[in-house]
Amino acid sequence: SSDDEVITIPLTIHENNVLEGARKILKIIRPTWNDDNVKFKQLRDEFAELYKHLVTLNSPVVFCHNDLLLGNVIYEKLTNRITFIDYEYAGQNFQAFDIGNHFTEFAGVDQIDYSRYPSKEFQLNWLQTYLEVYHGPEKLITKRDVHVLYVQTNKFALASHFLWTVWALIQAEHSTIDFDFVAFAQMRYNEYKARKDTFLALRIE
Template identity: 45%
Template sequence: MGAVNIWNAMEVADDARENPNLCSDIQSSSLTIDHSLSLPDMKPRLIQLCQDLFKKWSNLDFSRFSVETVSGGITNLLLKVTIKEENGNEELVTVRLYGPNTEIVINRERELQAIKYLSAAGFGAKLLGVFGNGMVQSFINARTLTPPDMRMPKLAAEIARELRKFHEVEIPGSKEPQLWNDISRFFDKASILKFDDNEKQGIYKTISFEEVNDQIVELKELTCLLNAPVVFAHNDLLSGNLMVNDQEEKLYLIDFEYGSYNYRGFDIGNHFNEYAGYDCDYSLYPHKDEQYHFFRHYLQPEKPHEVSDEDLEALYVESNTYMLASHLYWALWALIQAKMSPIDFDYLGYFFLRYNEYKRQKENYFLLARSYLSGSRAG
């Protein structure tokens, strides 16, 4: 893991030399920090990292640094470092430690490539430095949204407008959509696991991967008929990756580690799935009127009420069909995490939550898509 991420850091440093206007201020370090350390044990290593990355702080006394945890999700650990400089100024940075084994499901090279261009376009925190198993970014003074926040009409409209702008950012490299490549890669890894824990192995053995594969093939064939636009997508737009400064009324999209070129409908459908929150209460999935409100502000941010019924219906079908792919994607992701992640989370249970919801919703949205497609051909 460390060697791969150090190599990525060197790649970013090379990009900085080649594109001085874009990323000349991105620093790199080969240091790594043990994700499992307690905060008191981690603090001196974090200070050493900051001093290695940023020469202006290299001679500051350790007492001028303070460290606190911002969040500890099921993928990364986020820490805020406050630095009191000798001139009396105070600076804040965010250190993100990649979760152990996350490079199995996250393409860190792709993330670092994209984040420079997204940051330049005004999205997320500014990338300041990269190191062996993480990155340092500017600190965003804002609160993280909760799942109920996302369905508030004013915030939903703002998320839609920001997502439209996000989708318009051009990232160099291949524009090939990654959804089915990623699902295929996840399937290959998820279908050959073996758990040391007998109970987990017993649960795992109840999964029919032949059935899962059939579902993937069938859904891929259907979505291909929709000709959905390909955009650079966030792919993980849950409430934890949205922040808002209430005083300035500014919304931030953050954490682009799953970002890739992908189908527009997948990004939107995946976001709608996140209305269910961390408890996966899918009764909270947005109803048609809520979705149409979102679509209007996504399709025509300046004149949302001039969006045609035809365009609303087309995006409704697209988003809800790709919503099904979101369930398959994260279900397979969860199986890999169940084996690889040291984090105490019921990933196996999460697989069944997502896969069973896929099966529950499948008939309704397959029928919707096929009816729409037959009507389009007739027209």
């Protein structure tokens, strides 16, 4: 292709492949899981119930990065521009997943601290700006629009924790990298459990 070629990605796609892929993977893998209180079958059943709930939220399916940890977001101060890098996990997914996943990554990388998860006030301001850019000047963004995305985003943040739990368990079985993937999986799953009741209780009114 020429250097001038531009690939246009539609804002909305009609099916997702990331969470659906995770759902299928959970049905067939048998990784080591050292938590005596949580058997892997429980993980599969739990994700099936979560997935069933998430698909009712009507979050648009769009092209997503799916791995927007802070190291993949480059801010150029001189030009005031942001660039995303590392599209290894990019693909079709629910819009709210990409945002919720990004918010979970506020915890950091080297010293993970989930108390850094953004506050409601921060999220509402962030989501307002996001929707204004996403829809453009032709649409007036209402408080309800922002609230709906806020609810969707936090519920899909649960899916983010689940997805990376599964990813880490697979890596623990197959990766040669010197990293405690099982401990990371446990950390993500624990955060899922800690947030589950609060986030699932959120309602779109």
